[in-house]
Amino acid sequence: MPRHDASELASRLGRNAEVVCRHYLSSGHRAGRYWIVGDVHNNPGRSMFVRLTGPESGKGAAGKWTDASTGEHGDLLDVIRETLGLVDFKDVTEEARRFLALPHPEPEKTRTSIGRISGVAVGSPEASRRLFAMAKPIGGTLAQVYLNGRAIRSLVGTAALRYHPRCFYKLDEHSPTEIWPAIVASVTDLHGNQTGAHRTWLALDGSGKAPVESPRRAMGDLLGHGVRFGKAGEVLAAGEGIETVLSPRQVLPHMPMMAALSAAHLAAILFPATLRRLYVFRDRDPAGDAARDSLFARASSVGIEAISVSPIAKDFNEDLRWRGVEALRATLMKQLHPDDVHRFVEG
Missing domain, CATH: 3.90.580 (DNA Primase; Chain A)
Structure with a gap:
């Protein structure tokens, strides 16, 4: 620059x-x-x-x-x-x-002391942008404690994740409002514009997810977009969940990746104009198989090479937690294109 x-x-x-x-x-x-x-x-x-x-x-x-x-x-x-x-x-x-x-309005007009967003439609892209702006970097917070507990210890390139210590949770319009710490993820489009946010509510000690009925929720405009780690060029890896994507990043910290947040959204991700090879980090379940097949068909129709990468267990975070980094590295190396093994695999 x-x-x-x-x-x-x-x-x-x-x-x-x-x-x-x-x-x-x-x-x-x-x-x-x-x-x-x-x-x-x-x-x-x-x-x-x-x-x-x-x-x-x-x-x-x-x-x-x-x-x-x-x-x-x-x-x-x-x-x-x-x-x-x-x-x-x-x-x-x-x-x-x-x-x-990002919009940076006056604090008294947009939030209370516990992070309530006002003046914008609930669940809108604008509300998601304001929520993300109110959160802070995850280093040294319960968000890091939680991710470390999931064996995700390297947080290089995770600026799309932030931490909110007092994030509102409401199961439905008839339920009381609760307050829990949360990981807030920025959902962005191909140009880096934030269109939505994803929240993972955490237990008060960061030992797991909060004891609520649906501890993960997204808001804003999600279709085609995702939580991005690195900027895609010729290569991109995509998966369903944030932890599913962060797990291979413990071995591939420089490979651009994105979490689509669900199987249905994974099947609908938009392709960067520069993309030539797409890795699909699938979950071992029928929804994951269907998303992979749909994504493969779309990629093939526009001349993008698509490669399915499969975990040994149910998903890649389970592989990382129970089999360890070295076993995960071996699993990934067997499934990557040889050029990308040399380019992205560390250690």
């Missing part, structure tokens, strides 16, 4: 410095003209100071920060990189653009 473009992006973030800090440095608080937090990794404390006001560039610019204990300093692009654990600067700028594209 050209240097002047990065500077412009940093300036745009600086114009919204407090909103950026509330989102990515949620452990801190405002004190006058500064946001105060422990460090650039969002730990609690008072060592790091972020300027909330000032010129757009140069000395004293809004968004510039200094950590008094380490002497480190930088801008809000550095904050995004460090809090999300991003390595590739392209991923940092994509996340910054995604964040800047």
Whole structure:
């Protein structure tokens, strides 16, 4: 990315410095003209100071920060990189653009202290965007505890997942409203625009899903879209559930993947114009077989090579949890195209 473009992006973030800090440095608080937090990794404390006001560039610019204990300093692009654990600067700028594209209304107009969204239609794409904007990165939260408990320990490239500590749950219009922590996933289209969100409500200690009747629900415009991990080029892997997709990512962290959230939606995913090879991470059940067959027919009709990748057990997360990473690696290597084994398999 050209240097002047990065500077412009940093300036745009600086114009919204407090909103950026509330989102990515949620452990801190405002004190006058500064946001105060422990460090650039969002730990609690008072060592790091972020300027909330000032010129757009140069000395004293809004968004510039200094950590008094380490002497480190930088801008809000550095904050995004460090809090999300991003390595590739392209991923940092994509996340910054995604964040800047979200609506950021005044807090008192859009939420209560426990995260109620108001002023938009329930279940709409706009409501899903606001919910995702209200959530925070999953590192160090119950979302990470939950995923670690599912043997998903590497969270590289999972910026599509966020954590909301007090997310509303209501079984139906006649049921009382409950509040549970939740993983909130961004559902996006081929251009990266958020069209929906998926919630997984969690137990209060992160040991499993919340003890509610339907702990997983989606909202917004889902058809054709999905929860994306990495940007698809010539290769894409698609599966039904988020955990089903995150499990092979423990072995294939750089392969672009997406979770369609159900078998029916998997069969209907839209193909990027650049796509040449599609892997289908199927679940071993009739719905998974039907989704695979439908997807294969669609891919073949537009000249895309489709490859079915099957777990040993019911799904890939079950393989990962009960057979381990090395066994999963062996399973995947047998089913990938030779070019992709060399390109994507780690270890």
